[in-house]
Amino acid sequence: MLGFYFPSMVDYVTQFSTNTLIQVYSAVFGTIKLMGDDTLKNKLEEIENSHPSIPYFIKKRIVSDNLYGIDIMEEATEIAKLRLFLALVSSANDVEELEPLPNIFAGNTLIVSQQFTKKDELLFVVSVLNSFACDFIIRQKVTAHCNMFYVYQLPVPRLTKNDRNFNDIVQRAAKLICTTPEFDELAQEVGLGSHQQGVTDEAERAKLRAELDGMVAHLYGLTEDEFSYILTTFPIVNATVKEAALSAYRSFVPMFGNSELVSC
Structure with missing residues (x-):
């Protein structure tokens, strides 16, 4: 071969x-x-x-x-x-x-991750990487091919459970992910309880996603004008989704105040 x-x-x-x-x-x-x-x-x-x-x-x-x-x-x-x-x-x-496949060599294009010993930190990282803010950052580096080297260079806020806002983000991510019994172990580990506390209603899920985007934008220290501009660079995203994210950003201003960019 x-x-x-x-x-x-x-x-x-x-x-x-x-x-x-x-x-x-x-x-x-x-x-x-x-x-x-x-x-x-x-x-x-x-x-x-x-x-x-x-x-x-x-x-x-x-x-x-x-x-x-x-x-x-x-x-x-x-x-x-x-x-x-x-x-x-x-x-x-x-x-x-489908059955489990054997371990194989992974090049730097195949997305793999090291095992997270703390699942709450995994959910936090997933929330950041899926945000509008992080997506905007990596698109400034990528041309036609998303190489893992670009991912390694991403500035990701370093929060742990002792930091403010960490648990708020983790719980929202858990509600989006843990919606079936297969995720009960994860739900228990991050303090959600079980998949029964997960959110399946589409309107509520959209609200949670918007809140995550708004909170992550604050973690990056973005102003409202900066975040608003970033949202304009996603032309195929529905306008209501972007408006919800910006509205959530505004609602979190009292919580974040004039906090500086979290260490990345």
Whole structure:
């Protein structure tokens, strides 16, 4: 398997190899069902009971264990493998078919993060990175490609739970995120309780997002004129969304006062 410098060749070779191997696996599985070997039948039954989709299992097994390649750049083969896994995921007919993928090398374009030991700090960072203010900053650096080097250079306010406004931001983010039982553990860890305290009403969610944008703008020390200008640089965002963010900014003026830019 060649690296990512020849994507069309990679696609051709891997598609041919994968289709051939799928036929081989399918033939083997079919033969086992017709044979009288109880050991093989039990093994096949174990596989079928452990995986929601046998076709997905076969393709994942092929990508993980049956395709090999070399390139002058080690990361090239890893990126080629990533392309195959992305194609694998996109081939699933239902989300229930998906299974965890193995760890792979990540280039500086693939967005990954280190494990946050404190989930409240993770929610705070997510809130900042998704704000109009932070979006505006990174767009001053990016031309056509958002490289992770740009992300590393972003000035992100450094708040912890001992800082003013930290918990207000975390709780709003938690209400937006924790809306299903899968997020109960996160909700408990950040003090929300459970997904039942999450917000699903669209109008209320829009209000929470506007408040987050208004608060983050204050953390960056933006004046109303500066924040208003930043909002004008998002032409495809609905005007009511931008008006709500600016209104929220104004409502938080008494809370933030004339506070200076938080250390970044």
